Each structure stands twice: as structure tokens, then as C-alpha cells.
Amino acid sequence: MEKRSKQLPLLFTSSDWNFDDLSRAYDAIREIAVNELRLDFYPNQIEVISSEQMLDAYSSIGMPLMYQHWSFGKHFVHESNLYRKGRMGLAYELVINSNPCITYLMEENTMALQTLVIAHASFGHNHFFKNNYLFQQWTDAGAILPYMEFAKSFIARCEERYSPAAVEAVLDAAHALMPQAVFRYRRRPRLSVERERARIRERLEHEERTFSDLWRTLPQAAEAEAPREVQTDMSERQSAIEYPEENLLYFLEKNSPVLKPWQREILRIVRVIAQYFYPQRQTKVMNEGCATFVHYTIMNSLYDKGQISEGTMLEVLQNHSNVVFQPHFDDPRYGGLNPYTLGFNMMRDIQRICTEPTAEDRDWFPDFAGNGDWCGTLLDAWATHRDESFIRQFLSPALIRDMRLFSLQEESSDPYYEVMAIHDERGYERVRSSLANSYDVGMTQPDIQAVDADLKGDRKLRIKHTVHNGATLVEETRNETIRYIQRLWGHEVSLVGVDAQTDKVLYEVSSKELGEKA
Amino acid sequence: MPNFIDRRLNPKDKSLGNRQRFLRRARDELKRAINERVRSGKIDAVGEDQVIPIPRKGIGEPTFQRAPHSGRREEVLPGNKTFGTGDRIPRPAAGGGKGSDPSSSGDGEDDFNFVLSREEVLDLFFEDLELPDLVKLNLKEVVTFRPRRAGFTMSGNPTSISVGRTMFNSFGRRIALRRPRQAEIDAVAAELAKLEGERRPSAAILQRIAALREELATLARRRKLIPYIDPIDIRFNRFEPQPVPNANAVMFCLMDVSGSMGEREKDLAKRFFVLLHLFLKRRYAKTDIVFIRHTHEASEVDEDTFFYSTQSGGTVVSTALDEMLRVIRERYPAKEWNIYAAQASDGDNIPNDSEKCVSMLDSTLMRLCQYYAYVEIIDERESEMFRHADNGTSLWNAYREVSAEWPNFEMTRIAKPSDIYPVFHELFAKAPAPAKRG
Secondary structure (H helix, E strand, O other), X not given: OOOOOOOOOOOOXXXXXXXXXXXXXXXXXHHHHHHOXXXXXXXXXXEEEOHHHHHHHHHOOOOOOOOOOHHHHHHHHHHHHHHHHOOOOOOOEEEEOOOOEEEEXXXXXXXXXXXXHHHHHHHHXXXXXXXXXXXXXXXXXXXXXXXXXXXXXXXXXXXXXXXXXXXXXXXXXXXXXXXXXXXXXXXXXXXXXXXXXXXXXXXXXXHHHHOOOHHHHOOHHHHHHHHHHHXXXXXXXXXXXXXXXXXXXXXXXXXXXXXXXXXXXXXXXXXXXXXXXXXXXXXXXXXXXHHHHHHHHXXXXXXXXXXXXXXXXXXXXXXXXXXXXXXXXXXXXXXXXOHHHHHHHXXXXXXXXXXXXXXHHHHHOOOOOOOOOXXXXXXXXXXXXXXHHHHHHHOOHHHHHHHOOEEEEEEOOOOEEEEEEOOOXXXXXXXXXXXXXXXXHHHHOOEEEEEEEXXXXXXXXXXXXXXXXXXXXXXXXXXXXXXXXXXXXXXXXEEEEEEXXXXXXXXXXXXXXXXXXX | OOEEEEOOOOOOOOOXXXXXXXXXXXXXXXXXXXXXXXXXXXXXXXXXXXXXXXXXXXXXXXXXXXOOOOOEEEEEEOOOOOOOOOOEEEOOOOOOOOOXXXXXXXXXXXXEEEEEOHHHHHHHHOOOEOOOOHHHHHHHXXXXXXXXXXXXXXXXXXXXXXXXXXXXXXXXXXXXXXXXXXXXXXXHHHHHHHHHOOOOOOHHHHHHHHHHHHHHHHHHHHHHHOOOOOHHXXXXXXXXXXXXXXXXXXXXXXXXOOOOOOHHHHHHHHHHHHHHHHHHHHXXXXXXXXXXXXXXXXXXXXXXXXXXXXXXXXXXXXXXXXXXXXXXXXXXXXXXXXXXXXXXXXXXXXXXXXXXXXXXXXXXXXXXXXXXXXXXXXXXXXXXXXXXXXXXXXXHHHHHHHHHHOOOEXXXXXXXXXXXXXXXXXXXXXXXXXXXXX
């Protein structure tokens, strides 16, 4: 860093921020992001908020607009308890995958931190949101905020019309199924708020138009006609169902015999939100790694050009090293692999392999080792991978050695853990694939699908849990969740656990046996 | 240049709705916790913010979750120091702090601490309690009036003249009637002066001068005829008397402080008074407390003296009632105040005085009071003996007559701190089917 050439004036000198400094810093960062890193991002909208507003945003899963539900109140209380006790610092920023991309800055941050955060969120995350194939395929950044506005007002209207308790009952059940409310293979649902609104309006208008008080006065005998009609309706629906269906909320929304239109609409809203967050669940390491790599590179570049002072750089580095701190497995502070660290290390490693490869790197990564274009290699990786494939593709032996990664296997029947692989010649492959698997949502989420529903007969809904590697479910929450499914389905629901290899039935629970909530 | 937005001044408490929903959800648990707290004797703290632990079970959000130690799974950890491939590590005892436990991120908290504000505590605490004797409350509710603005009027007190509205009317009238403005007159006068200044005026100019003079006279006349402010312009602010519900309450605490009342008795009485005070405070905008202590003579004292100083002497209960009557007559007219009284005593009284008390209550006090509660503090050993309402001390027996006659008179016995809340609850419990009266 001695060869630092003072060509440009400092962007700011005070540690307190103001809007002039912010916009000057933004322009300088943008310059680097576009010219040196070749980033491509949505237009930015940067909002300054207070710590309390940050807590608000936290508790409504990071969305600026969210419908109301008690669980968000619970999270708010929990987060603010932790915050008050000083056990948890608030994130310096929050970024929303929308177009324009919204970044929240905390007002307490110093100017140095704000600069870091703008580089991290408004450029790093923003670029990733816009370019990663999962986000492109599954989310619609332009439509999410209007959709959330629609969802919020729709649910508020439902509360007015059908009582908050009735809405809460549906939302509770829908939230329980949120992890099972994702299409993994189908195309994302297209969100068009106008169309959505029109659809609902039409439905309500139809209801109102066809409502006639006279029907109430008709003699009871007419009711005898009804069951047959219901019967044909049911058999039509029966034949329309496709099995198996992994998106349980979708299944219930379309096929539940008891739900009213507004309840189906609520399920749809919850499902759409779950789907929107699905890519984020699959790209934690890459997303955070990308943002961290971007801020690191940009801040260093700013420093090299003399645009930020040594003091600022020290503050930035201190925060940076807090973010990428990885305690060892035997450290009391250990809480799993830090996605920031893993992502950032891997990307720095790719940069190294591109520019100064060793013989081993050339052996392992013949495609890009020594190609000199680290930026292009990374841009490509960011666009075309998710965590699992990224690790499988790019985790190098050098990094495995560096982080001293090892793979541990746990078999519930054995009284010990077994070390399957360590950072040696025999172990690299195993460590790499085992780490990649642990980021594969398909492997970590239980495989639960609706397999049969008898709409014409006793209306029993059968759900199958395919048990891989003997991993069962926590009984208490499983039973609670089944009760919730029964609430949405209206009739008996049974869950069967079947071993994936042997097809042996491991357990079977039915909502009938569970009874009502204890 | 990005779009910067300063959101710091946006309304706070965006999550208030969520908090209320959560409170409703956890209501039963919270109520149980608060009642527990009151029973365990920390009544003074009821009026403060409270940290209430809630067990997680009522407020869980279940999903299908993988059981932590089932089946086979493989995990990658950082920071290997001594392990080689194939090493076996004994499984730590259940709940051991092994980092590989996926549930370790949950902080292992069983309870969820919830900070309730004072209002929330009181709401929960008094949720199923109701003020007694609503008939009287309703009658009393409309006694004071407060002026409220209600538009404008043509007549009124000069002090309530509405300048703005008056000028508004005057302006409109002046425009409508074309009252000449000063500027117009000035212009004519200036032109006239200029023409008159000519040394040798031509005939045309003379004619013009005559016209101008006439115009000036017309303008002056119009100005005189059409006044700047006419009486019909004047408006006054109109005020309407608006009934204000009577929101004042006074609470009389009467206590026997003679030798027979020890620390324990006083403490119990105090707890009861505190509860009553909190309860009233929630209902009324203004709540006064009057402390009257008595031995063989009664006096009004301040709170500290009331609870903590001792005085020796005999016991004449009627003196306290006398004192209370005096204070009511002097400062708290029953028209304007909702009067509550709570009397605590160990039941001792000199012979014949109890009858006097009964007649005082019957003739005057019960008519003035919204509610009168008599709490007898008894020994724990006595509580067995006095289980039935029909045996008791002389005061107790005498008061039973009053109780039979007046529905707003309640009496009860307290032997230990844990009795207080149930007793209080019993005194103020909502009627099972609240009959709407008034």
C-alpha cells in the first residue's frame, strides 16, 4: 500500500455523514463498479432509516410492505430484546430485491460505514439480484413491491370483512406450510397486480350481482338438488388434480373442498412470497460472498486512488474482518460456517487462481486457471450458479487447506461421529461434495408431497414424506403442522413416512388420531 | 446520483398492529403471569412496565422440521487441528455444546421475555373487573359543561367577536357595493390638483375640472354611505355548552391505626388500597386520594403518616366516618365527584359505636358514595373461625345490616396477602350477564 498515489481528493473528511458526502461517495463507487468490476445493476434507491425502523423491517422478513400478523410482532419483540441486551448488533443495511433496488442505511452508521454499505448492498447485492439466473427465473423485481402493497391491503380488507381471527387462522396455517409452498421446477408465477386486482374485483362483483335475498326464501326442498351438483363438481375437480404435488399450499389453494375464495387468495399470497424468497435460500453463500467481495475490492480501489483516508480504511477493514470472522468448530462462538467468509474466501481464491495459479490449480481448474480475467470469471460464476453448484465447481484444495475443512458424519445409531475426510489429497473431493450437498435445498429440506385426495369419498388427503438417509421429522412440530393442514383441507389428513430406499413405511400419522389442539 | 430518501421522520411504530396481534395471541399466558406476580406480593410494581416471560409453546410457529439427530448426515466444519480420516469422536452427552448441533442457533431460550407497558399491564390485570354501581355513574356522568366552538353568530359578547369573519364579510360587501377605494379618490384628486395648477386653463380643461370635482364629490358621498365596516358584517364566535362526562374520582382510605393493628394488618390494608387506587386511576382522568386514620379520634393525614406512623388510643370507628363526611362537604361535592371509600379495620370497636356507624352510613354516607368497601383484616388463625359470614366481630355484624340494604356496599375478609387479589376480584367482578341500565 506504500505505492499509493495521491491523485484524487478525499471524498469526505468527517466521520459524520451528510447527503452531499453520500452522493459524492456513491458516484465514486459507481465509477469503480462500472469500469473496474463491470457490474450491471438495477437503479438504486437509498433510504436512511433509524434503528427502530430497522427493527421494524427485520421483523417483517425484510419487506418494506407487509401484511399484519402476530408472528411479526413476536419477532419484533425478540429482536428488540436481543438488541437492547446488546447480544445482537443490527445489520448495517438491508437490501431488497426490487427494481429500483432499495437499500436501507442506518442513521447511526459513520460515513465510512455508509460508504462500505453502499458498495456492499447497492452494488454487490444489486448486481447479484439482477444477474443471477435463479433470481431472473424465479422472481420479478419490478412487480414485487406493488404486489406486496396489494397483498397488504387485501389482507387488511379481509380482516375488516371476516374478522382478524378468521384471517389469522388461515395465515397461521399457511405460514406453517411456507417451506412446502415452492415450485422447484415449474416457471415462476407471473405477478401482475392489475390482473390480480381485476380478477378479484370480478369475482366479488359476480358474487354481489348474483346475490339475491330471494334465494333464502325458497322452500327447503330445492336443497335436495344441491348434493348432486356438488358431486359432479367434485368429480370434475378430482380428475383435474395432478399427483404428486410438492407445493402443498398450491395444492390446498386449488383443491381444498372447504376454503372460500378469499382464503384461497390468502394462501396464494403466502405462496407467492415463499416463492419470491426461494432463490435467496439457495444463494446465501454466493450472494453474501459477492457483496463482500465487491465492497472489499471497491474500498481498496478507493483507498488506492486516495479518495478515502487511512483512518476510514482502518474502520472499513475492521468492520470487514468482523463480517468475515469464522470461529473454528471447537470455539464456543462457532455457529456454523459463516456464509460471508466462505463466499468471500472462494471469490478471492478464484481471483488468485486466475492471476497467480499454482500447478495444483492448473490441474484442478484447467478452464480458467491463469486466464488473467478474474473479473469475467467471477461475473460468469455469479450469473450461472447457486451455492451448491458454485461450491462443487469452484472450491479449491488450497482453500480447503486454508480453512482446514473436514467432513464429519453422524449416524444416529452410532455412539460416535466419524471423520470422513480432511484437507488431504484423498479428502478434497469428499469435503467439496459434502459441503456442496449441505447447501442443496433439495437435500436439506424434507421431501413432502401430496399424493392422493379422495374428493368423492371420505375426502381424506394423503401426504407422503419420503425419508432420505433416515432423517425423520421433529414429532411435535410435525403434528402441529398436520393440524394446520387439516384446518385448510377441512377433512382428515394423513402423513406417511416412507423410506426412500426400502419403501418401508416408517410412520403414519393422521389428523384424526391427533385430535384437536391439546 | 441515486435516489436518496430520508425516512427517519416517517411515522414510527410500524409494527404496532403486529404487537397488538401478538398480545392478543399471548393474552392467556400474559394474564396468568401477571396474576401470578400480583399473588406473589409485588403489588406496588403492578403500576409499572413489566417484563413477562412467556413459555414458547403457546406462540410457536410449527413447520415440518428435520429431527436433529435422526438418520445419517454429513457436515463440513472448519478449523481441523488433529483429526485424520477415519477418526471417531465420541458423541457428546445430550445437550452438549457441540457446535454441529443445528439447534444451537436458537439460543436455547425456553422463555420469551416480553416487556409490557403500564397500560397493557393494567388492561390485562383489570380486564374482567368492572366498576360497580353503574346506575349512579350514568346519572352523574353529565354534570359539567364545557364551551365548544360551534360556528358563528350575529349577536354576542364583544370579547368573542370574530375579526377574521367580520373582515371577510365587510370585504365582500365593499366589493359588491363598489365602495370607492382610497387609491381611486387619490387619483382623481391628484389629477384635479394638477389641472388646477395650470396657469391658463383652456375651456376643455375647465370642463374637465368641473367633471372631476363632481366625480370627487360622488366618490366621497359613496364612501360615506357605504361604511368600511357595517353592523351587518359583524360576526361573533358561537360557543355551545357541551356536556363533559364527570371524570373525577376521589377515594377515601379509612383505616384503624389503634394498637390492635400491627404491621401485618397495615401492610394488607395498604395492598388493598393500592389495587383500588390503580383500578380507579384507569377509569378516571383525575383521582384524588384522601387518607383518614382513626383511633378514638380521626384525622386526615398524608400517605406516609397514614401507613407508617403509629398512634395509640382506643377505637371509635364513627369518628372516621364523621371526618369523611366533613371532607366531602368541604371539598368533594357529590355532584362533581365520584366518591369511593374503602375502610380497613381489624373489626374492633368500642361498644355501641357500631350502631352509630350503621346509622351514619344509612342516613347520609351511602347516598353520597358510589361504592363503599369494608375490608376486615383478620388473623390467619381466625380465618377458620370466621369462615361463615354470620359470625364475626362487632363491626362486621353491624355492617351486615348495611350490606343487606345497600347494593353498593361490599364487605369481605382478608387473612393473607394471597387473598387480596381474589377478594378484590370478587368485589369488582363483572356481573355474569351485565344488565344494561340507564
